[in-house]
Amino acid sequence: xxxxxxxxxxxxxxxxxxxxxxxxxxxxxxxxxxxxxxxxxxxxxxxxxxxxxxxxxxxxxxxxxxxxxxxxxxxxxxxxxxxxxxxxxxxxxxxxxxxxxxxxxxxxxxxxxxxxxxxxxxxxxxxxxxxxxxxxxxxxxxxxxxxxxxxxxxxxxxxxxxxxxxxxxxxxxxxxxxxxxxxxxxxxxxxxxxxxxxxxxxxxxxxxxxxxxxxxxxxxxxxxxxxxxxxxxxxxxxxxxxxxxxxxxxxxxxxxxxxxxxxxxxxxxxxxxxxxxxxx
Amino acid sequence: xxxxxxxxxxxxxxxxxxxxxxxxxxxxxxxxxxxxxxxxxxxxxxxxxxxxxxxxxxxxxxxxxxxxxxxxxxxxxxxxxx
Amino acid sequence: xxxxxxxxxxxxxxxxxxxxxxxxxxxxxxxxxxxxxxxxxxxxxxxxxxxxxxxxxxxxxxxxxxxxxxxxxxxxxxxxxxxxxxxxxxxxxxxxxxxxxxxxxxxxxxxxxxxxxxxxxxxxxxxxxxxxxxxxxxxxxxxxxxxxxxxxxxxxxxxxxxxxxxxxxxxxxxxxxxxxxxxxxxxxxxxxxxxxxxxxxxxxxxxxxxxxxxxxxxxxxxxxxxxxxxxxxxxxxxxxxxxxxxxxxxxxxxxxxxxxxxxxxxxxxxxxxxxxxxxxxxxxxxxxxxxx
Numbered sequence: 001x002x003x004x005x006x007x008x009x010x011x012x013x014x015x016x017x018x019x020x021x022x023x024x025x026x027x028x029x030x031x032x033x034x035x036x037x038x039x040x041x042x043x044x045x046x047x048x049x050x051x052x053x054x055x056x057x058x059x060x061x062x063x064x065x066x067x068x069x070x071x072x073x074x075x076x077x078x079x080x081x082x083x084x085x086x087x088x089x090x091x092x093x094x095x096x097x098x099x100x101x102x103x104x105x106x107x108x109x110x111x112x113x114x115x116x117x118x119x120x121x122x123x124x125x126x127x128x129x130x131x132x133x134x135x136x137x138x139x140x141x142x143x144x145x146x147x148x149x150x151x152x153x154x155x156x157x158x159x160x161x162x163x164x165x166x167x168x169x170x171x172x173x174x175x176x177x178x179x180x181x182x183x184x185x186x187x188x189x190x191x192x193x194x195x196x197x198x199x200x201x202x203x204x205x206x207x208x209x210x211x212x213x214x215x216x217x218x219x220x221x222x223x224x225x226x227x228x229x230x231x232x233x234x235x236x237x238x239x240x241x242x243x244x245x246x247x248x249x250x251x252x253x254x255x256x257x258x259x260x261x262x263x264x265x266x267x268x269x270x271x272x273x274x275x276x277x278x279x280x
Numbered sequence: 281x282x283x284x285x286x287x288x289x290x291x292x293x294x295x296x297x298x299x300x301x302x303x304x305x306x307x308x309x310x311x312x313x314x315x316x317x318x319x320x321x322x323x324x325x326x327x328x329x330x331x332x333x334x335x336x337x338x339x340x341x342x343x344x345x346x347x348x349x350x351x352x353x354x355x356x357x358x359x360x361x362x
Numbered sequence: 363x364x365x366x367x368x369x370x371x372x373x374x375x376x377x378x379x380x381x382x383x384x385x386x387x388x389x390x391x392x393x394x395x396x397x398x399x400x401x402x403x404x405x406x407x408x409x410x411x412x413x414x415x416x417x418x419x420x421x422x423x424x425x426x427x428x429x430x431x432x433x434x435x436x437x438x439x440x441x442x443x444x445x446x447x448x449x450x451x452x453x454x455x456x457x458x459x460x461x462x463x464x465x466x467x468x469x470x471x472x473x474x475x476x477x478x479x480x481x482x483x484x485x486x487x488x489x490x491x492x493x494x495x496x497x498x499x500x501x502x503x504x505x506x507x508x509x510x511x512x513x514x515x516x517x518x519x520x521x522x523x524x525x526x527x528x529x530x531x532x533x534x535x536x537x538x539x540x541x542x543x544x545x546x547x548x549x550x551x552x553x554x555x556x557x558x559x560x561x562x563x564x565x566x567x568x569x570x571x572x573x574x575x576x577x578x579x580x581x582x583x584x585x586x587x588x589x590x591x592x593x594x595x596x597x598x599x600x601x602x603x604x605x606x607x608x609x610x611x612x613x614x615x616x617x618x619x620x621x622x623x624x625x626x627x628x629x630x631x632x633x634x635x636x637x638x639x640x641x642x643x644x645x646x647x648x649x650x651x652x653x654x
Contacts, residue, residue, distance in 0.1 A: 008458045015464040018450065022467055025482045025525065028493060032485050044493040090376040097369025105373075112384040114638055116586035118605040119627035122612035122620060123390035124383070152383045155376055184368065213475035215589040220613055230477045234593060237484075244485065251481045258473035266466055269473065270533040273579070312643055325636055332629070335413065336420035344413065 026255070033248035040244060055249035065250065067225075068232040072212060075143050075228060079150045080208040084200055086151070087158035088166075092192060094159070095166045096174065109156040117153075117216050124149070128221050141222045149217055154207040161206075161272060165199035166192065205265050206272040212257055229254055309361060316359075323355030330354070388631065394624035408621070415625035425626060428607040429633070435516060435603060436584040439523040440577060446524065447531025447576075454536050472529050480593025483522045487594075512600025519591050519601050523584065531576055538572030539565070574645045582638060604630055 024046070032040065034052050059065050094102055125140075132139040139145040169192060177187045193200070215230040222231065233254065236247040262269070310322070334347035398411040419425060454465065471479065487494045487508055498504040508515040542565060550560045566573075588605040595601040597610060608630055612623035 089372040093369040093372035118608040120387040123387035215477045
């Protein structure tokens with residue numbers, strides 16, 4: 001009995017330690033965001049002496065930051081919606097129809113997810129600035145460009161995740177609805193979507209986060225109008241005097257969605273990150 | 281994995297079974313099961329690899345065409361026998 | 363009733379998007395890699411260059427160095443993550459007070475944007491006001507300067523990656539551990555196996571698929587790391603990984619040498635695909651003599 005208590009004690013102690021290791025870096029960023037430039041360069045300590053909100057108010061009232069924020073929200077939300085819709089259709093097709101080369105399509109999908117984005121930057125830049133051109137309009141520096149491009153890494157993951165969900169819906173339900181006279185749209189709306197709703201929600205949430213977190217494509221395929229918040233963060237670090245307080249404040253703001261998602265969708269993160277290969 | 285251990289044991293006990301099993305496998309020399317696509321893929325991978333190494337180490341001595349010939353031969357062997 | 367044509371119709375938007383943005387770039391680098399194409403040169407246009415770009419590439423020490431660095435980074439980071447993640451998952455199989463709270467906090471780094479992870483760590487290690495250099499200097503008399511010492515920069519990247527991704531390993535391992543049936547473990551204990559033997563002969567074989575999948579995903583992610591390390595060290599010494607190198611060479615502002623950039627991209631894709639395929643073979647268990 002005593003030994004078990006000891007063991008529980010050690011476990012809890014160890015986890016407290018791990019939690020501190022996880023939180024201290026984030027806490028330090030919070031501390032930096034609450035300090036003025038002068039205070040920063042004094043002796044480092046982890047306590048917050050006074051509420052100094054100027055970094056936050058500077059960032060939040062800055063029109064550039066507001067534009068970046070709007071772009072990020074628009075791009076992530078549209079991308080998540082698009083991914084949910086396309087992935088549902090694609091999974092339904094892969095699950096219900098006998099298509100030639102189904103398994104090869106699957107393998108090809110995962111290779112899309114695994115490809116190093118850096119290797120695609122140059123061709124994408126050429127395509128965005130030169131190939132997709134209508135008069136003066138190009139895909140470069142548009143929200144539409146990013147929304148479509150983010151499908152490349154979000155769609156494969158969404159399809160892999162949803163495949164299990166749609167496969168789990170008995171095909172007899174489809175048939176029954178069809179006998180009752182429902183078309184394809186009716187089957188999707190009244191049978192598949194209601195039953196796949198939880199899986200669909202998880203897909204949407206995680207796609208949203210992945211799009212929100214993306215940096216490399218956004219940094220190279222936008223210049224002014226469609227820049228997202230992650231590129232904004234990187235822009236803070238300049239050769240001539242970085243404003244660390246505002247950088248920290250802005251980072252703290254980008255953390256908010258992550259925090260919400262960890263709490264809301266905690267159980268599904270693993271499934272999402274392993275394409276449903278590992279379930280809890 | 282416990283299955284695998286059983287299998288090893290069984291193979292040692294009955295050579296007939298082991299023979300049967302290996303006969304059902306392709307007799308290729310590659311250490312895993314392959315289909316035609318896999319072998320063509322391996323062939324292309326080897327082709328690129330040989331060319332790159334050749335450019336780095338062998339080019340002053342022998343022209344790159346030699347690498348092409350070598351890798352085509354290797355590729356043929358892999359596709360037919362792998 | 364189920365016409366395959368309808369199926370293809372449903373699949374087509376997905377395929378079209380992936381072909382345009384996933385496959386066409388690949389064809390693009392494949393073709394452009396054989397050309398000399400410098401946008402800012404006197405005449406803009408592609409000139410066929412044969413293997414010239416690749417000849418340059420195999421002697422490009424910066425590129426080769428970046429590949430070596432990436433491999434070191436991936437090996438150090440993934441080994442630490444797997445060991446640590448396994449231990450943590452093992453601890454999470456027990457019941458103890460506050461477990462779910464600890465777990466939620468532990469999961470948090472996973473969802474943070476890589477660029478923000480880089481910012482967090484940069485603030486920790488920045489000379490001047492970061493606590494890490496301060497503490498190391500004050501208590502251990504150790505000079506810590508990631509801008510100067512490549513090894514320190516690499517080590518910091520590894521630690522940052524461990525901080526960011528260990529939770530992923532913990533969660534997958536936990537899923538794997540909770541799926542292990544109890545009987546074989548109990549049986550082994552009855553037969554007198556010690557804890558190490560139980561782990562080696564019972565737990566590990568059951569865990570193998572999950573472990574391999576986890577390592578596979580981690581390797582593929584680690585070798586394409588760009589954002590967080592860039593934010594941490596700005597491409598300083600010791601952190602020029604392949605992804606960062608390609609990015610710097612091919613980014614429109616930095617270099618206009620699109621032919622060479624394409625050849626680097628293609629070779630990186632080649633290395634990635636070969637590695638990915640080898641790991642895939644290892645996972646799918648297609649080795650001969652193995653029971654399927």
